[in-house]
Amino acid sequence: MSQMKHIDNTPSTPGKFKIEKSPYNRLRLQFSLAKIIFWSLVFVGLIFVFFYRSPSSSSHVSSDLFRRSLRTSSYGGPAWEKKIKASAKPRSSNGMCVLVTGAAGFVGTHVSAALKRRGNGVLGLDNFNDYYDPSLKRARQELLERSGVYIVEADINDATLLKKLFEIVAFTHVMHLAAQAGVRYAMENPSSYVHSNIAGLVNMLEVCKSVNPQPSIVWASSSSVYGLNTKVPFSERDRTDQPASLYAATKKAGEEIAHTYNHIYGLSITGLRFFTVYGPWGRPDMAYFFFTRDILKGKSIPIFEAANHGTVARDFTYIDDIVKGCLGALDTAKKSTGSGGKKKGPAQLRVFNLGNTSPVPVSDLVSILEKLLKVKAKRLIMKLPRNGDVQFTHANISLAQKEFGYKPTTDLQTGLKKFVRWYLSYYGNGKKSAQ
Numbered sequence: 001m002s003q004m005k006h007i008d009n010t011p012s013t014p015g016k017f018k019i020e021k022s023p024y025n026r027l028r029l030q031f032s033l034a035k036i037i038f039w040s041l042v043f044v045g046l047i048f049v050f051f052y053r054s055p056s057s058s059s060h061v062s063s064d065l066f067r068r069s070l071r072t073s074s075y076g077g078p079a080w081e082k083k084i085k086a087s088a089k090p091r092s093s094n095g096m097c098v099l100v101t102g103a104a105g106f107v108g109t110h111v112s113a114a115l116k117r118r119g120n121g122v123l124g125l126d127n128f129n130d131y132y133d134p135s136l137k138r139a140r141q142e143l144l145e146r147s148g149v150y151i152v153e154a155d156i157n158d159a160t161l162l163k164k165l166f167e168i169v170a171f172t173h174v175m176h177l178a179a180q181a182g183v184r185y186a187m188e189n190p191s192s193y194v195h196s197n198i199a200g201l202v203n204m205l206e207v208c209k210s211v212n213p214q215p216s217i218v219w220a221s222s223s224s225v226y227g228l229n230t231k232v233p234f235s236e237r238d239r240t241d242q243p244a245s246l247y248a249a250t251k252k253a254g255e256e257i258a259h260t261y262n263h264i265y266g267l268s269i270t271g272l273r274f275f276t277v278y279g280p281w282g283r284p285d286m287a288y289f290f291f292t293r294d295i296l297k298g299k300s301i302p303i304f305e306a307a308n309h310g311t312v313a314r315d316f317t318y319i320d321d322i323v324k325g326c327l328g329a330l331d332t333a334k335k336s337t338g339s340g341g342k343k344k345g346p347a348q349l350r351v352f353n354l355g356n357t358s359p360v361p362v363s364d365l366v367s368i369l370e371k372l373l374k375v376k377a378k379r380l381i382m383k384l385p386r387n388g389d390v391q392f393t394h395a396n397i398s399l400a401q402k403e404f405g406y407k408p409t410t411d412l413q414t415g416l417k418k419f420v421r422w423y424l425s426y427y428g429n430g431k432k433s434a435q
């Protein structure tokens with residue numbers, strides 16, 4: 001009755017009839033309320049079903065973005081800012097303070113740990129997407145947390161979040177490693193490459209150009225920009241206008257975008273062309289990683305060969321060598337020259353190959369794995385598919401050597417031994433296996 005009284009006391013809207021106090025009207029009102037509640041529940045249910053359909057469905061990208069935005073909305077608060085400041089604080093007052101994007105990724109984890117070890121302030125950023133098993137990213141996050149590196153969970157496309165981070169910490173450097181990796185996956189999910197490698201990169205640079213002081217930026221390009229180039233070894237001066245995959249095209253576009261932001265806004269930018277990086281805590285989508293998993297499982301592994309039984313080879317580069325290259329690039333990066341979106345003078349713009357200068361045929365990689373795992377691989381020789389793969393990569397590293405003493409020291413045999421040791425200790429002897 002008191003409820004009815006409340007409704008009855010509500011001023012009537014002009015032009016609408018007033019509710020009268022009859023038992024019939026009361027019944028009608030209760031019935032309408034029940035209808036409203038029912039249809040609201042149906043509506044909420046439909047929204048829920050729409051956004052949480054399986055990732056393989058057509059709404060893959062939108063549901064993924066939705067989940068990401070849900071996650072990014074959880075940041076904020078004094079405790080959160082305190083964690084950020086503690087993580088980003090360098091050991092000495094004039095030390096480097098680095099924002100590492102893609103910090104829960106393979107290279108990101110190793111670079112973050114190395115920077116922290118030598119006393120730099122490091123803050124990580126990662127969206128923990130499910131391109132490959134996110135539990136591996138969580139394990140890397142735990143590893144970093146133990147060494148004092150906090151990872152903010154957000155997407156590089158979140159400009160509000162990025163600006164907030166720069167308000168909390170005046171980063172001297174950004175090590176931009178967040179990206180959609182993988183050459184072959186670009187045919188399955190092209191928009192994810194545009195989202196991360198183009199839109200995400202631009203968003204990062206937009207924020208970096210507008211803050212004061214502007215940070216210096218070092219970012220991950222790729223050996224794949226050499227595409228169909230046949231002149232070996234690949235030198236930074238060689239043509240890079242024939243990408244063989246959308247992945248390569250987005251990395252090449254990134255290099256041009258870097259030029260623009262350097263030219264207009266005075267951002268100091270260094271691009272690093274990584275050559276097939278491998279090692280402990282690596283990426284399960286890469287051949288050396290899933291070959292290991294499948295050899296242990298007794299599954300056959302597809303080994304590509306070029307036309308006329310041509311050898312397919314890669315300049316496989318061990319992670320510790322890549323880390324040294326990243327640190328060298330950061331240490332020799334000059335300051336950006338702009339402030340608050342205005343260029344004050346010319347700024348540094350560089351690009352370096354970071355490879356091993358020693359290409360190895362994929363079939364030799366498999367032979368090394370067979371010896372280390374003590375299991376014979378079931379080799380399935382296949383024609384190199386026309387989906388982005390190139391036949392051969394080989395880095396000329398003289399520029400990085402000259403600029404910051406880059407000198408890789410780990411051969412494939414030694415590097416794979418360390419990888420296999422890690423793999424077996426992480427997944428167990430085939431009992432728990434990589435996905």
Ligand SMILES: O=C(O)[C@H]1O[C@H](OP(=O)(O)OP(=O)(O)OC[C@H]2O[C@@H](n3ccc(=O)[nH]c3=O)[C@H](O)[C@@H]2O)[C@H](O)[C@@H](O)[C@H]1O
Pocket residue numbers: 181182183221222223224274275276277285286287288302303304312313314362389390
């Ligand atoms: O340097 C880069 O810029 C890129 O390196 C890496 O690409 P790739 O060099 O293609 O590495 P990866 O897939 O491990 O294939 C290795 C070899 O195995 C051959 N390969 C591959 C798959 C297969 O089933 N069979 C096979 O023979 C294949 O033909 C190839 O010869 C990164 O993934 C990429 O993100 C990017 O960083």
